Amino acid sequence: MTALEVVQRSENRYRVGAQAFRLGQSWQPYPRLLELARGELRRLAAATRASSVLAVPCDGRILIAAASLTRAEDGVLLRPGSTVPQRTGRFCPRWQAEHELVAVEASVRLPTGRTVGSIATVLTLPQSSVTMSDTVARAARTLGAALAD
Known part of the structure; x- marks a missing residue:
């Protein structure tokens, strides 16, 4: 070897x-997904001032496929290539609570409706996740539309 x-x-x-x-x-995980996601994650992290990731399902877990990290300590858990437990296709709430994180997620869908992953902004508690939902959803829609082009 x-x-x-x-x-x-x-x-x-x-x-x-x-x-x-x-x-x-x-x-x-899908043609051009990583290339397009990296730019969208940088924009999302800048807009939310929170680490942002692209997550894709992989062998019963969630694989962090790309990330734009705003805090050095997020790199331990959220670096690309790392996995987190899956629960119905999304980050596992128990894992989030153990690490005092809240993930605001939105699915990345192709125009056909097929889901190819999700974008999440990862907030530390007690940051408010309510104001982030629209921003994260818009980023996921933008990425899905770009994949169709």
Whole structure:
């Protein structure tokens, strides 16, 4: 695996190699979704002053596919590639409570109605989630429309 650059040996340990990294970077849950989501997440994070993520279902869990983080401590739980428990296709409320987070979510839908993921703004308690709902929903609609173009 070292010769194929899947892993790289560093002293007595192994880590992800260049080839595995390249393969990971090319992964897409839906064509152009990550490319378009990154810009929308940056705009959403700036507008809400809260970390924003694109989440997609993956093997019974929710995979953070892209993120725009406003707080360094959010990177531990919400970095792209991390997973969180799933409950009916959405973030798990118990997980949120354990981490004192509230996720304001909106589904990203194609014009056909198919859901390809969700955008969430992740607030720390006691920030108000009520005022964020419209902003997050608008970002999800914008992303869904861009995927159709």
